[in-house]
Amino acid sequence: MNNQDNNNYFSGSKAVIESFLAEGVDTIFGYPGGTIMPVYDALYDYRDRVNHILVRHEQCAVHSAQGYARASGKTGVCIVTSGPGATNTVTGLADALLDSTPIVLISGQVASGALGTDAFQETNFIQITQAVTKWNCQVKRAADIPAAIAKAFYIAQSGRPGPVVVDITKDAQMELAEFHYEKVNFIRSYHPYPVLDKEKIAEAAKLINLSNRPLVLVGQGVVLGEAGEELKAFLEKSGIPAASTLLGLSALPTNHPQYVGMLGMHGNYAPNVKNKDCDLLIAIGMRFDDRVTGTPETFGKNAKIIHLDIDPSEINKIIYADVPVIGDVKESLPVLTELLAQKHHKDWIAEFKACYNIEYNAIIEPSIHPTSPQVRMGEVVSGVSKAYNDDAIMVTDVGQQQMVAARFFGYTRPRSIITSGGLGTMGFGLPAAIGAKLGCPEREVCLFVGDGGLQMSIQEFGTIFQSDIHVKVILLNNSFLGMVRQWQELFFDKRYSFTEMINPDFGLIAQANRIAYQCVEERADLEEAIKKMKAHKGAYLLEVRVEKEENVFPMVQAGASVEDVRLE
Amino acid sequence: MNKEYIITVFSENKVGLLGEITAVLTQRSINIESLTVSESALQGIHKFTIIVSTESEQIEKAAKQIEKIIDVLKAFVYTQDEVVQQEIALYKVTRSTNVEKLVRDHHVRILEIFDDYIILEKTGHKQDTQALFELLKPYGVQQFVRSGQVAIIKSKHELLDEYLESINKNI
Numbered sequence: 001m002n003n004q005d006n007n008n009y010f011s012g013s014k015a016v017i018e019s020f021l022a023e024g025v026d027t028i029f030g031y032p033g034g035t036i037m038p039v040y041d042a043l044y045d046y047r048d049r050v051n052h053i054l055v056r057h058e059q060c061a062v063h064s065a066q067g068y069a070r071a072s073g074k075t076g077v078c079i080v081t082s083g084p085g086a087t088n089t090v091t092g093l094a095d096a097l098l099d100s101t102p103i104v105l106i107s108g109q110v111a112s113g114a115l116g117t118d119a120f121q122e123t124n125f126i127q128i129t130q131a132v133t134k135w136n137c138q139v140k141r142a143a144d145i146p147a148a149i150a151k152a153f154y155i156a157q158s159g160r161p162g163p164v165v166v167d168i169t170k171d172a173q174m175e176l177a178e179f180h181y182e183k184v185n186f187i188r189s190y191h192p193y194p195v196l197d198k199e200k201i202a203e204a205a206k207l208i209n210l211s212n213r214p215l216v217l218v219g220q221g222v223v224l225g226e227a228g229e230e231l232k233a234f235l236e237k238s239g240i241p242a243a244s245t246l247l248g249l250s251a252l253p254t255n256h257p258q259y260v261g262m263l264g265m266h267g268n269y270a271p272n273v274k275n276k277d278c279d280l281l282i283a284i285g286m287r288f289d290d291r292v293t294g295t296p297e298t299f300g301k302n303a304k305i306i307h308l309d310i311d312p313s314e315i316n317k318i319i320y321a322d323v324p325v326i327g328d329v330k331e332s333l334p335v336l337t338e339l340l341a342q343k344h345h346k347d348w349i350a351e352f353k354a355c356y357n358i359e360y361n362a363i364i365e366p367s368i369h370p371t372s373p374q375v376r377m378g379e380v381v382s383g384v385s386k387a388y389n390d391d392a393i394m395v396t397d398v399g400q401q402q403m404v405a406a407r408f409f410g411y412t413r414p415r416s417i418i419t420s421g422g423l424g425t426m427g428f429g430l431p432a433a434i435g436a437k438l439g440c441p442e443r444e445v446c447l448f449v450g451d452g453g454l455q456m457s458i459q460e461f462g463t464i465f466q467s468d469i470h471v472k473v474i475l476l477n478n479s480f481l482g483m484v485r486q487w488q489e490l491f492f493d494k495r496y497s498f499t500e501m502i503n504p505d506f507g508l509i510a511q512a513n514r515i516a517y518q519c520v521e522e523r524a525d526l527e528e529a530i531k532k533m534k535a536h537k538g539a540y541l542l543e544v545r546v547e548k549e550e551n552v553f554p555m556v557q558a559g560a561s562v563e564d565v566r567l568e
Numbered sequence: 569m570n571k572e573y574i575i576t577v578f579s580e581n582k583v584g585l586l587g588e589i590t591a592v593l594t595q596r597s598i599n600i601e602s603l604t605v606s607e608s609a610l611q612g613i614h615k616f617t618i619i620v621s622t623e624s625e626q627i628e629k630a631a632k633q634i635e636k637i638i639d640v641l642k643a644f645v646y647t648q649d650e651v652v653q654q655e656i657a658l659y660k661v662t663r664s665t666n667v668e669k670l671v672r673d674h675h676v677r678i679l680e681i682f683d684d685y686i687i688l689e690k691t692g693h694k695q696d697t698q699a700l701f702e703l704l705k706p707y708g709v710q711q712f713v714r715s716g717q718v719a720i721i722k723s724k725h726e727l728l729d730e731y732l733e734s735i736n737k738n739i
Contacts, residue, residue, distance in 0.1 A: 187638065
């Protein structure tokens with residue numbers, strides 16, 4: 001097909017790849033099939049410039065692209081075929097939408113003349129993905145491809161990022177058209193960077209200067225806005241303690257003197273139990289997810305709320321904001337900091353530290369230095385984190401290991417945690433770790449995954465082998481769907497309905513995929529095994545048989561107030 | 569408490585946008601009482617007039633979510649007292665002296681007359697067009713259609729004009 005291209009007349013397929021290059025794309029996650037074959041044919045000529053990763057399931061193409069995007073800060077790119085290829089991506093897109101991850105997904109579509117005829121592998125993908133994308137469009141002419149892709153990249157990565165789908169009919173991929181690429185930086189109906197309201201910022205500063213018991217709630221907006229330094233400057237001038245949401249972790253180093261822990265259902269004790277004592281909450285780039293607020297009616301009940309967010313629709317969605325500051329936090333934080341009085345809140349922070357000590361004695365110490373006969377999840381996470389000097393990119397799956405990993409891993413720089421927060425997608429971990437390693441090849445990537453979640457995307461070991469991805473997979477195997485089992489124990493009379501897993505031999509699966517493997521059952525072997533894993537050049541599966549019925553605490557029960565956080 | 573609201577949405581002309589806008593309402597179980605779409609006074613910009621009955625808190629959130637759709641320029645929410653609403657109803661009615669009397673008494677417009685039926689047109693609020701339907705019913709209404717409501721806001725300016733001006737200034 002490429003032989004027919006002359007001068008600037010490209011096939012639609014070649015236009016797709018050239019558009020990618022114009023956007024600086026170097027990595028694509030995808031899976032070929034009938035209606036996308038022309039694009040794959042064009043890609044064949046670009047193997048030297050574009051690294052295409054052949055995943056083993058289209059859902060994982062999106063999760064890998066998410067891992068890539070969140071580790072690197074760039075937009076993740078996927079290519080899939082129509083019909084099942086396209087529908088398989090829906091979970092990934094939904095995950096990316098809830099967690100604000102920039103993704104551009106190109107899907108093949110049947111030829112324009114066959115649209116609406118129930119043709120082979122036809123689905124109405126535009127309709128299907130309306131609810132799980134930030135924007136989507138269908139392209140039926142080659143000439144429209146560059147403009148559609150330019151718009152897609154602009155929308156995916158600007159403002160509050162999100163996933164975007166461009167559905168391209170097969171005839172548009174084969175048609176010839178003049179290629180002309182122009183990046184998009186304006187859309188009349190879309191204003192990703194709201195103009196700052198200086199009056200609101202002044203009001204916010206006034207509240208902060210008057211407050212005696214303020215708390216900052218750090219969200220992923222700080223990471224996405226690359227505002228880590230601006231946050232530090234704000235905190236250090238105001239002296240205010242800061243807690244983080246799950247996705248906000250690593251925006252602030254774990255050892256920052258004003259950092260007081262993670263918010264939420266399985267967050268730290270202090271920021272939950274002290275919620276009722278706060279007279280001011282300053283939410284920075286977070287959206288008051290119900291896993292953070294517990295019952296919203298009692299969240300911050302004695303506090304005024306300042307809400308900084310780039311997305312106007314988040315203001316007053318869950319929690320009423322006394323002072324909303326709409327805008328990119330990278331812009332708004334310095335303006336706000338400028339207006340603050342230099343203060344410290346030493347006594348107030350000491351109250352958080354006292355709560356931390358309660359949690360340390362009740363939960364942290366028994367988790368990381370247990371005396372129980374079996375290995376516990378916390379000691380594994382803490383051991384791995386230390387072995388990597390708290391500097392690895394930590395990826396998790398979903399469930400108990402996710403909460404334990406988020407709590408016990410240490411962070412020294414932003415973009416160091418990649419986890420499925422909003423959608424809670426089991427099977428996210430393994431493909432996301434692959435993407436993270438490709439997005440940040442110079443950093444170590446450690447995945448914590450349970451025996452349930454691993455088996456939801458275990459076929460990606462094939463991708464790891466074929467593309468030689470050096471990820472370290474730490475399997476915390478308790479032979480249960482642990483988080484559901486914990487809820488069954490606590491709220492369903494220990495009726496373990498279909499949560500026990502009779503597992504395959506993970507060592508054989510690793511071996512079949514030529515992945516180095518070790519299994520640890522005794523605490524005494526753990527440290528050495530972690531060292532061995534770290535020293536190994538290449539992918540590694542470290543299976544640790546952990547206590548079967550360990551529960552994750554602290555815990556805020558669903559429907560309870562955060563101040564009623566349980567330690568046991 | 570539920571109250572009637574009029575949402576006007578101005579958008580680019582994009583395939584599938586109607587579905588995206590109504591999906592915001594269906595996700596929140598807000599039932600649409602009436603919906604009309606057509607090109608607005610500004611060329612290339614489409615205007616949706618959506619009448620819903622819901623709570624004040626819900627409507628503000630829904631409007632923000634509608635405005636968040638990339639191809640939506642602006643969404644405005646009004647209460648009934650802020651707008652003038654009208655709709656058109658057409659009736660296909662069997663001819664009889666009774667019907668002709670009703671036409672005279674209620675200032676109904678006759679669109680066309682055929683041998684055995686006439687087509688009537690009534691413009692007004694939903695309750696007016698409904699009331700006429702009830703009156704005509706005993707004499708044989710063969711067909712009855714309503715256009716859905718359109719609304720004009722009472723305030724001096726069309727808010728979208730100001731909005732478009734502000735965008736142009738910022739470019």
